Amino acid sequence: MKKVWFALAASLSVVGAGVAIAANPPPRGTVTIEMPNDMGTSFRPGPGVETAQRYCLTCHSSAYVSIQPGLTIAQWTAEVKKMKNAYGAPIPDDQVSTLVTYLATEYGL
């Protein structure tokens, strides 16, 4: 008889857990959320953008570039060199001018 009561109690607690889950069902349907414009994972389209995507997103977001006030060619050159020389960004020498041209065009003054 004890076994029967145990079995009954066990099955009731399973049912109880089922009811508890049903009382708080997960949300269903489509949820729409508004994202900020620059999520920091992509650069503006333009010639050279693939190069920037490739070399400038390893350490930080694209927002580091997009929040700059708009830099000259000389300033972007200094930035790219700083990333390369001071912070160790693995940017090949022959990609620097592509990057600077892209940055000065899309994020220039």
Ligand code: HEC
């Ligand atoms: C090896 C890692 C690394 C890579 C790759 C890298 N950066 Fe940076 N970058 C940094 C660090 C570190 C900082 C300074 C972060 C801080 O001060 O919070 C920084 C800061 C910046 C800033 C803010 C201004 C400043 O000088 O601090 C800009 C703009 C920037 N990076 C642009 C770029 C561009 C453009 C590229 C691609 C050519 C690039 N970064 C690639 C590490 C990197």
